Amino acid sequence: MKNLLSLLLLVGTAMAKEDILAYPRAYWENSVTVWFWVAVAIYIIVAVPSIYFMVKYRYRPKENEEGAHIEGNTAIEIVWTVIPTIIVLFLGTYSFANFVKQRNAPEGALEIKVTAFMWGWEFEYPNGKKVYTFFNQVADPEKNIYLMPEKIDDSAKAYIPAGKPIKVYCTSRDVIHSFFVHEARVTEDCVPGRITKLWFQFNKPGEYWVFCREYCGTWHSRMASVLKVVSEDEFNKWLGGQEAQQTAPANEPAQPVQQ
């Protein structure tokens, strides 16, 4: 039931601006809403006649032993070529318009460097402060399962100010990883030898997962990280409150396999 409600919420009407949890999620939801209703409409247009025909024209002995000899109808075939073409152009253009907003960070964004490695993330802030997260920090060694964010040490979380756009420059030290924040609906690969970019903004304080979404080996599924979204004051205190260069945490990361 809860699942159904969230599905309805997902495709429901646009939310009031102050309710928007995160960007660029708001633009993403616009595209999803349009796609969802187009898809439902097409499904009904195809499924209803087919089910009707399936029932109405089933084989009945001595009544309709043979089907009618109809080879086609050029007019109707042109109609169902032209209309889908228009729908396709509309969907592509609508997605293009949202994509521009999803890809280009607003002015005055906070810029962060993220470097991915097997298997963890390094966040570097403008003043040189670094935060590391590793798979073996979020996994519970006793039960061999993930820790939920509330049990993770705050020193292993990347702090983010609420209500401010964050621009991330992403790269990788070894293989391809992918930086993914579900609540903001944004993904971008971290490619060795390249710098890729993405941006997001959280409006509500809280803790949000970052997952790796490009397969990267043994501990791919443990390559999680936690974003701690706090008020801007608290963020500034955290950023300046410690030494600029944080040392690696006590438990050492797994050694990345040498190439």
Next chain:
Amino acid sequence: MAVAHVPPAGTWYGATLKEWVFTTDHKKIGMLYFITSLIFFIVAGLFGLIIRFEQSAPGIQLPGLFGQEGTDLYNYILTGHGAVMLLWWAVNVWMGGFANFLVPLMIGARDVAFPRLNAFSYWSFFGASLLVLLTLIPGNWIKMLWTGYAPYSMNDNAGPTSLYVLIVLLYGISSTGGSVNMITTIVSMRAKGIGWTKLNLFVHAIMAASLIQLFGVPSLMGSVILLFTDKYLGTNFYNPMLGGDPLLYQHLLWFYSHPVVYVMILPAFGVFSEVISTMSRKPIFGYISMALAIYAIAFVGFETWVHHMFVSGVPDWLRVLFSYTTLFVGVPTGIKIFNWVATLHKASIRYNTPMLFTFGGILMFLIGGLTGIPNAMVSIDLGISDSLFIVGHFHYVLGMALTFGAFSGIYYWYPKVTGRMYSEGLGKLSFWLMLIGANIMFFFQMYMGMVHGMPRRYPDYPPIPEWVQLMQIQTVGALIMTVAILLSLINWIKSLGGPKAEENPWKSPSLEWSMTTTPVGPNNFKKYPVEVPDDWHPYAYYKGYHTHI
């Protein structure tokens, strides 16, 4: 179960082991391909079940059974499931099995154009199959997934890259030989009177799929040869530390690996067309637009590969451009779906097992197609790339539509191949269970990916209650699907001793039904050379050709 069944003398399958190994007969080679495909389908399906059980609970369960190697074992099983299902089942059940057996029969030829090349293609494929079996040995586990993305595949953590490259190369040699053979056969060996507008849509589909193979496979082979030289011979195509570019690998790989999904699905479309027309007793609606749509899909399919790389760091303008071209594939695909629906209008529909599997396949393909739109709309893809939504989507298209098509085809041509009739009851039960199980499994998979954002290729995930619940629902679906597939397998094996089939049980005017014996004789046709009347058409039910020629 008594399956020891002595074939009547003179049929295509009564032969000694030596004759099977050295055969150049397209029917025997088709069956060799088909049985190899089916065996690997079962193995890869079992791998899929292991994946499902592993994901049914957070944490990693396999280490409990296999110590520290557990996660690596999972990654190996994931690689095996993907690679084998795609290359051994989805491609070769059509291009090797169905196409070899049916194309010469449908165009009135006695064999394919190059029978020895055909045998060579099979034995290369067989060699690749043996190499795949070698990966079962611990230490030989390939853990780079079927895509084998560089630079991960150059890392020792990924398993034996050389083995992966050799498998792909042998497979590629087999595919290239097979596609050359099919194209030549269809172009030059059609019987008198069978023009391009009188080919079965299944033959058009194989023609288009073979063209894709011919143009695409070299790109795949090139990508893995560069991978091989990078890892073992010190070249630097993909290694960014030495000036290479990992995205080059992705471009080369997807230039083949996106079009190849049409190699997998176009023959399924062909089967849908054959079965719908036959079981409706009606010519296919809009034959010409159906045939053109097949070639349009094959052509446009080559302009869409970047949608696999929307978040890989390619320039923004490229993403938008390929967003449009990818969406455009929907137009010819839509034409096919609308024409199938229109074929049902004023029909006389027989509800037997092949027809049910075809209906199921089309409705599932419709869902798969509509859920393909968000992957093509680049703004949505930013939020769902590499999530379970993608996995659910392609399992609707390739897991369900394709397998439903293949099962439909197996039931439809079962009498032609074996001379026996399958069990309708068991077949229908198998269909309904498969429809229910697969929908439970893959619908919730897509839902989980889009709403909850679960990334793909995870053995492990945080113990979020909704995630666990959704994963367990999927496992129930997978179990129902397993039962359904087992029922069909039992049906096919048991029915080898079943009742004798009629000569043309579906009353089809298509050549493979109307002009050959059931089962097919060693020389294919009752009369040779084959000649058809001027007004003959494979879908001309209204003219009664199924009794006249």
